[in-house]
Amino acid sequence: MLKEDWSSSNTKYGLLIQSNLFNRHGFRHGFFGKASQDYGPKELSKCFNITHSFASLNQVHSNRVVTTSELNQSGDLCADGIISDGQQESLWIYTADCIPIIFGNIKTGQVAATHAGWRGLTKNIIKETISKLKAFDSDTSNLIVALGPAISLKNYQVDKTVIDLISKNIQERKANLLQKSRLVDLIDIVKCELNTDKFLLDIRSIAKCQLKIEGIRSSNISVNKNCTYEEKSLFSSWRRDKIKSWQWSTILTRKYKECSSQV
Numbered sequence: 685m686l687k688e689d690w691s692s693s694n695t696k697y698g699l700l701i702q703s704n705l706f707n708r709h710g711f712r713h714g715f716f717g718k719a720s721q722d723y724g725p726k727e728l729s730k731c732f733n734i735t736h737s738f739a740s741l742n743q744v745h746s747n748r749v750v751t752t753s754e755l756n757q758s759g760d761l762c763a764d765g766i767i768s769d770g771q772q773e774s775l776w777i778y779t780a781d782c783i784p785i786i787f788g789n790i791k792t793g794q795v796a797a798t799h800a801g802w803r804g805l806t807k808n809i810i811k812e813t814i815s816k817l818k819a820f821d822s823d824t825s826n827l828i829v830a831l832g833p834a835i836s837l838k839n840y841q842v843d844k845t846v847i848d849l850i851s852k853n854i855q856e857r858k859a860n861l862l863q864k865s866r867l868v869d870l871i872d873i874v875k876c877e878l879n880t881d882k883f884l885l886d887i888r889s890i891a892k893c894q895l896k897i898e899g900i901r902s903s904n905i906s907v908n909k910n911c912t913y914e915e916k917s918l919f920s921s922w923r924r925d926k927i928k929s930w931q932w933s934t935i936l937t938r939k940y941k942e943c944s945s946q947v
Contacts, residue, residue, distance in 0.1 A: 690908055695731050697723055699918055703786075703830035705906040711788045711795065712936040715832035715908065718920040720932040725776045728932055732774075736936055739766055740776040743799045747807035749816045765798040765813045769820065774936045780922040781835035781912050783891055784933035785810070787817065791826040793938035800891055802842065806849040810894045824899035829906070832933050833919055836911035837875065837886035840923070847874060847883050850890060854897070 692701045698719025706713050712732045720728055725738040739752045742762045749765030752773050766775050775797040777784050782801035789795070798804075798813050817827065873893070875884040888907055895905055912919035912931075920929035 689906055697728055697731065700731060701833065701908065701910070703906040703908070705828055705904075706786070706788060706830055706935075709788065709790045709828060709938075711828075711938050713786055713788075713830070713934060715784055715933045716931050717918045718929065718931050721778075721920060721930050723932075725774065725932070725934065728776075728934070729774060732936065734772075734774065734936060736772045736774040737770075738774055738776060739768075740778075741766055741799075743777065745799075745801055745803040747804060747809045747812050749796075749798070749809070749812045751816070764800070764804055764809055765796065765816075767796040767813070767816050767820070768794055768937045771937060771939070774934055776932055776934045778930040778932050779832070779834070779912075780920045780930050781840070783834040783887055784832040785813075785891065786830050786832070786933065786935040787813065788828050788935065788938070789817070789822045789826050790828060792820075792822065794820060794822060795935040795937050797933065797935050800887070802846055802850065802885065802887060802890075805887065805890050805894065806846075806853050808853070808894075810891060811898055814895075814898045814900075825901070827900055828904045829895055829900055831888050831891055831905070831907045833908050833910035833912050833915075833931070834888055835913045835921065835923060836909075837873075837884050837889075839911060839913035840885050840887065841882045842885045843882060846885065850874075850885070854890070854893060 689704050699717030701715040743764050744762045746764050748763040750763045751767050751769040777797045777799045785798040787796040800809050873886050873889045913921045913924045
């Protein structure tokens with residue numbers, strides 16, 4: 685069930701979930717369900733009645749972030765984050781259990797989209813995305829962020845090696861945010877599995893923590909609670925099905941004059 689800060693609709697391409705935070709600021713966007721894998725951005729964009737160009741990536745669990753002009757110059761780039769640097773552009777990423785993250789600058793209308801699993805999070809894909817947005821004079825106070833459907837804590841089992849990497853990443857960059865406590869003690873992010881050497885990890889909580897480290901206000905972050913693993917009828921999940929499948933997510937550039945509300 686979606687909370688009031690999220691909404692959903694059924695389209696000819698299946699489920700479409702939207703963040704009301706982004707809707708309030710005039711950003712056309714969407715997190716599609718698994719039925720979307722049968723289509724490409726050209727077909728899915730009909731849900732938004734647009735003439736925007738399409739930009740997508742060859743995603744490889746990296747921390748590389750590129751602009752749309754870099755993508756157009758080089759063709760099919762291997763990267764996991766993409767930032768608009770032109771007008772009338774739509775950015776597309778695909779995910780199964782990883783997090784689709786979209787960014788919008790409410791002042792300029794510039795947008796970004798990032799694919800983030802535990803590998804990308806430990807490699808600072810969020811930091812790289814925000815740093816590149818700052819290069820375009822994006823102040824973090826003007827950025828809103830939405831984290832789409834992903835695997836939930838109770839269904840995402842990892843080993844201690846992953847926990848150590850996550851813990852080191854966050855504590856090295858902002859130890860006081862966690863008050864120098866061990867990450868495994870933060871029950872909202874990590875849980876120990878009884879009688880095993882495995883842990884349960886909440887990657888969306890990790891991502892939100894990293895966003896706050898980079899200066900994004902909590903009120904500017906919208907976190908979806910749908911679980912890709914658990915909701916089999918709605919979402920593809922690599923962990924569940926062990927086959928290559930996905931769902932698309934998108935964010936479209938917006939002219940400043942299209943919306944003048946403030947966060």
